[in-house]
Amino acid sequence: MKQDDEPLYVSKRNRRGVVALIVISVIIVFLPRFTQLFNSEIELDVSTEDVKAFEKKKKNFQNKKRNYYTNYEKKKRFSAPPQKFNPNEYSAQDWMKLGLSEKQVAVLLKFTKNGIRSNEDLKRIFVISDELYALIKDSTFYPERPKVEFASKTIEEKKIQKLEINSASVEDLENLKGIGPFFAKQIIKYRDRLGGFSSKEQLLEVWKMTIETYDKLIPQIEIDKTKIKKLKINDITVEELKNHPYLNWSQANSIFKMRVQRTKFNTIDEIQESKLIDAETFEKLIPYLSL
Secondary structure, three states: OHOOOOOOOOOOOHHHHHHHHHHHHHHHHHHHHHHHHHHHOOOOOOOOOHHHHEEEEEEHHHHHHHHHHHHHHHHOOOOOOOOOOOOOOOOOOOHHHHOOOOHHHHHHOOOOOHOOOHHHHHOOOOOHHHHHHHHHHHOOOOOOOOOHHHHHHHHHHHHHEEOOOOOOHHHHHHOOOOOOOHHHHHHHHHHHHHHOOHHHHHHHHOOOHHHHHHHHHHHEEEOOHHHHHOOEEOOOEEEEEHOOOOOHHHHHHHHHHHHHOOOOOOHHHHHOOOOOOHHHHHHHHHHEEOO
């Protein structure tokens, strides 16, 4: 019998096509459900306490990591001198090899040019940090100081009535020996920007201050640190912060943003968490900060 005579006859080729169509349809229908089994999210029952505990551990880890790198940098920052030396004879390059910056060396050389006679004198120079002093104190030596000169200088200094510089007026400073109107005004101007002097060495930061004028001024003044005007870091604006001589705009903005994120600082040490506040800047700022 011929295929054309059978109305229900389906060719072998057509049967294969129908089977393939059915298989494809089944795959299309069930594939999304099948893949959903593997992509379904695992629901975790996490309490608020668990989240807080995790955040606390994360913060402690970050603080430990930050302190590690901070301490590592401090240890690597300064170098010990290769041999015993007289600080008065050290060159700028020699000091920089120990870890001081060009700016710090420039200040230090103003002191050594006039001569320092002991480790006590060296330690009083504000650019010599405690870390560097600890490394060099046992390697220094100094020329002998004549006893007569020391005694006469002490008697001379006792006769001078000293002026408290954080409360002095322009007129008070003008009356000091060797200090004219120009330096009197510059000292007051810089004192007001700082909030007060915390050490006599800061007078070297006054605009156009010379070592000769500085040497004349030092025996005639004293400093009362209680008169320093402090910056309240939990209340101060970013504009007020950037006006301080020891902070630039980026550093001031960094401190301000940290305060906004935390609502307030609980300790002054917290500002060290800013990558822009290095150890040297922080040490200089300490006398001028309060909560």
